[in-house]
Amino acid sequence: MTKLFSPLSVRAITTKNRIWVAPMCMYSCEGKDGVVGQFHLVHYGERALGGAGLIIVEATAVRADGRITPWCAGIWNQAQVEAWKPVTAFMKTQGAVPAIQLAHAGRKASTHRDGSGSITLAEGGWQTVSSTDEAFTGYFAPRELETDDIRGIVDALVNGAKNAVAAGFEALELHAAHGYLLHQFLSPLSNHREDAYGGSLENRARLLVETVIAIRAAVGDDVPLFIRFSATDYREGGWDETQTAQVAKWCAEAGADLFDISSGGLITGVTIPSGPGYQVPLSEFVAERVEEPVTAVGQITDAAQAEAILQNSEVEVIMVGRAVLRDPHWPLRAAAELGVEVEWPMQYARGKFAKN
Numbered sequence: 001m002t003k004l005f006s007p008l009s010v011r012a013i014t015t016k017n018r019i020w021v022a023p024m025c026m027y028s029c030e031g032k033d034g035v036v037g038q039f040h041l042v043h044y045g046e047r048a049l050g051g052a053g054l055i056i057v058e059a060t061a062v063r064a065d066g067r068i069t070p071w072c073a074g075i076w077n078q079a080q081v082e083a084w085k086p087v088t089a090f091m092k093t094q095g096a097v098p099a100i101q102l103a104h105a106g107r108k109a110s111t112h113r114d115g116s117g118s119i120t121l122a123e124g125g126w127q128t129v130s131s132t133d134e135a136f137t138g139y140f141a142p143r144e145l146e147t148d149d150i151r152g153i154v155d156a157l158v159n160g161a162k163n164a165v166a167a168g169f170e171a172l173e174l175h176a177a178h179g180y181l182l183h184q185f186l187s188p189l190s191n192h193r194e195d196a197y198g199g200s201l202e203n204r205a206r207l208l209v210e211t212v213i214a215i216r217a218a219v220g221d222d223v224p225l226f227i228r229f230s231a232t233d234y235r236e237g238g239w240d241e242t243q244t245a246q247v248a249k250w251c252a253e254a255g256a257d258l259f260d261i262s263s264g265g266l267i268t269g270v271t272i273p274s275g276p277g278y279q280v281p282l283s284e285f286v287a288e289r290v291e292e293p294v295t296a297v298g299q300i301t302d303a304a305q306a307e308a309i310l311q312n313s314e315v316e317v318i319m320v321g322r323a324v325l326r327d328p329h330w331p332l333r334a335a336a337e338l339g340v341e342v343e344w345p346m347q348y349a350r351g352k353f354a355k356n
């Protein structure tokens with residue numbers, strides 16, 4: 001048996017394999033109200049049919065001002081909860097664990113659908129908020145959150161977590177990566193606050209750790225809580241692997257269960273290495289320092305490559321992004337390539353790989 005196709009249990013969930021679909025924004029809520037629709041059902045449904053063990057749906061905003069674009073998905077109100085229900089229900093029928101990435105985009109919110117910078121209030125944009133009033137390069141400046149406003153961010157993330165469970169999601173991920181709000185607080189490059197939420201590592205991590213404690217208290221012991229970190233800003237004096245591992249430990253003590261390691265996104269003008277498995281060393285760095293499972297993501301496109309990462313490192317899960325956009329059945333194909341017998345959707349049995 002391969003490690004890639006061995007199950008993994010975290011709190012109340014067990015995933016049938018270790019191929020998880022990475023969160024990917026689809027910018028496809030056509031009503032610009034954060035309510036998902038037919039596209040999301042078909043898109044996530046197809047990836048569930050494709051054999052993934054767990055699917056983390058796209059960065060989903062916990063407040064209207066936390067959306068990256070007006071077309072982003074939300075989980076702050078009941079209409080959004082109802083709209084997610086058929087999507088999570090279908091994923092479960094295919095044996096995929098439905099998970100959601102809870103997000104607030106902070107100073108990287110209110111942008112065009114194609115990612116080309118800020119949109120004006122007149123175009124349907126909004127005033128963004130952040131740890132500071134410094135803009136992300138090329139974007140409009142955010143408003144610095146007052147200390148008292150920070151409670152509202154924690155409350156929104158907790159409300160999003162409770163709504164997500166009500167919508168049928170069985171695992172939660174906090175988006176603390178890619179330069180979005182939680183990462184803006186973590187990094188010394190984007191957090192120059194002088195209150196209890198800025199300065200020392202402990203202070204910069206306070207918002208995240210308080211959120212983990214509050215979500216754990218709100219959702220109880222069964223629901224796994226993952227954290228996605230960017231393990232480095234790729235700049236001297238910025239956020240890095242050592243800080244990531246330390247904060248991951250604090251998050252684990254606070255009730256988090258797994259760390260999803262990515263990189264970059266906070267600032268422009270840095271060189272991000274590229275190539276097969278380019279972020280695996282970052283995952284390994286964290287995995288060697290925490291007790292909880294750690295995932296690897298980034299240009300993992302091939303079944304043998306994925307299996308080798310699991311065999312040769314302490315990484316426990318492979319997340320696949322763009323390769324499952326190219327081929328929603330990537331997990332079924334990977335099983336065939338590794339010679340592992342897995343169950344196919346019965347409707348597709350006559351098309352099973354490697355049998356004419």
Ligand SMILES: Cc1cc2nc3c(=O)[nH]c(=O)nc-3n(C[C@H](O)[C@H](O)[C@H](O)COP(=O)(O)O)c2cc1C
Pocket residue numbers: 022023024025026058059101175177178228262297298299300319320321322323
């Ligand atoms: C279309 C698209 C949307 C993405 N949206 C998100 C997102 O919502 N949240 C997130 O953490 N990462 C997001 N990412 C990053 C992916 O989760 C993943 O980390 C990245 O694509 C590298 O993995 P890959 O090489 O397998 O694609 C997105 C990537 C793509 C291609």
